[in-house]
Amino acid sequence: xxxxxxxxxxxxxxxxxxxxxxxxxxxxxxxxxxxxxxxSAPGDSSPSAQAPQKTLAAQDDDRYAAKIPxxxxxxxxxxxxxxIVDGHEITLxxxxxxxxxxxxxxxxxxxxxxxxxxxxxxxxxxxxLWQYADLLILRSEVRARDIDMAGLQASTDAILAKxxxxxxxxxxxxxxxxTPAARQHxxxxxxxxxxxxxxxxxxxDLLVPSRYKQTELRDWYVGxxxxxxxxxxxxxxxxxxxxxxxxxxxxxxxxxxxxxxxEALMLRLRDAPQNFETLAREHSxxxxxxxxGGRFESWAxxxxxxxxxxxxxxxxxxxxxxxxGPVESYYGYHCVRRLDQQITKYILFYGxxxxxxxxxxxxxxxxxxxxxxxxxxxxxxxx
Numbered sequence: 001x002x003x004x005x006x007x008x009x010x011x012x013x014x015x016x017x018x019x020x021x022x023x024x025x026x027x028x029x030x031x032x033x034x035x036x037x038x039x040s041a042p043g044d045s046s047p048s049a050q051a052p053q054k055t056l057a058a059q060d061d062d063r064y065a066a067k068i069p070x071x072x073x074x075x076x077x078x079x080x081x082x083x084i085v086d087g088h089e090i091t092l093x094x095x096x097x098x099x100x101x102x103x104x105x106x107x108x109x110x111x112x113x114x115x116x117x118x119x120x121x122x123x124x125x126x127x128x129l130w131q132y133a134d135l136l137i138l139r140s141e142v143r144a145r146d147i148d149m150a151g152l153q154a155s156t157d158a159i160l161a162k163x164x165x166x167x168x169x170x171x172x173x174x175x176x177x178x179t180p181a182a183r184q185h186x187x188x189x190x191x192x193x194x195x196x197x198x199x200x201x202x203x204x205d206l207l208v209p210s211r212y213k214q215t216e217l218r219d220w221y222v223g224x225x226x227x228x229x230x231x232x233x234x235x236x237x238x239x240x241x242x243x244x245x246x247x248x249x250x251x252x253x254x255x256x257x258x259x260x261x262x263e264a265l266m267l268r269l270r271d272a273p274q275n276f277e278t279l280a281r282e283h284s285x286x287x288x289x290x291x292x293g294g295r296f297e298s299w300a301x302x303x304x305x306x307x308x309x310x311x312x313x314x315x316x317x318x319x320x321x322x323x324x325g326p327v328e329s330y331y332g333y334h335c336v337r338r339l340d341q342q343i344t345k346y347i348l349f350y351g352x353x354x355x356x357x358x359x360x361x362x363x364x365x366x367x368x369x370x371x372x373x374x375x376x377x378x379x380x381x382x383x
Contacts, residue, residue, distance in 0.1 A: 090133070126242075134374070138203040269323045
């Protein structure tokens with residue numbers, strides 16, 4: 001399961017329940033595939049993005065998923081539909097070419113090489129598809145609002161560059177300075193793994209501008225001051241929607257069953273949240289936390305980068321002792337309970353802290369916006 005804070009706090013998940021924890025997680029161009037601004041693109045319903053309609057039936061989901069082979073072969077499967085966003089079918093070829101044109105010129109060579117096709121059959125592909133689906137949703141929202149995307153590529157490159165320098169600084173902290181060749185290698189990998197996520201962040205900056213009046217900042221700070229140096233203790237009951245060996249999504253029918261289990265459990269928890277620990281031991285699929293009643297050993301900051309963002313976001317929005325869920329993440333469904341909170345000190349509302357408050361407020365609003373868009377749009381993935 002991931003999405004946790006800037007300090008990369010390490011939470012240990014069981015290999016069985018969380019085979020997909022990212023090794024180095026943290027979280028435009030003009031129109032996709034080099035189209036000029038104003039032309040239709042994947043995810044559009046021309047001439048401009050319209051209100052999405054969720055119409056795909058369960059049997060259609062089953063039919064698409066049944067076509068995914070146990071092992072992908074680029075030459076054979078590049079036309080395969082691996083996801084759907086607002087009625088637009090995402091093929092393996094579309095995803096690969098989008099990344100090739102923007103972030104990794106060698107990705108299709110790698111996917112087509114018998115010796116390198118393991119990348120095509122790793123959890124990395126599922127993560128890229130998840131990110132690409134978000135990207136199409138956000139592009140649709142930008143076009144629907146008629147927001148100018150000029151300069152978006154530069155913003156994306158700036159986010160990528162900043163992220164890479166932070167990554168290198170961490171790498172070099174406990175080792176010798178990277179050689180030029182090693183730096184080039186790591187930079188190529190960073191662009192491949194973080195390109196789509198960085199592009200989504202650039203789109204979110206357009207959709208959720210971080211320009212606030214002093215009164216807005218102060219009001220938000222008064223209601224959220226604890227996020228700056230606070231942390232929360234929480235527990236979860238986890239239902240995995242991914243195969244523990246391959247990282248692939250389970251068949252849609254099985255995912256629907258897991259969702260129903262999580263919903264039923266939440267009904268019981270809302271009536272008796274004090275039973276959370278017992279129910280976690282009985283039902284949770286997270287081997288690392290189940291025997292502790294679902295409780296994580298370490299506490300989470302508001303923008304923890306080693307846990308899934310939807311989970312951290314949820315436990316920060318409830319009070320001690322309260323429950324919420326099911327919360328869907330990349331890894332599955334979570335029923336969560338906040339146990340306690342600690343505040344070590346408060347940030348003061350003046351001078352240089354205004355920038356920090358602005359950045360934190362914007363990050364909070366970006367998360368809320370993306371979560372709302374995932375609910376609003378049809379987003380079906382099969383890997």
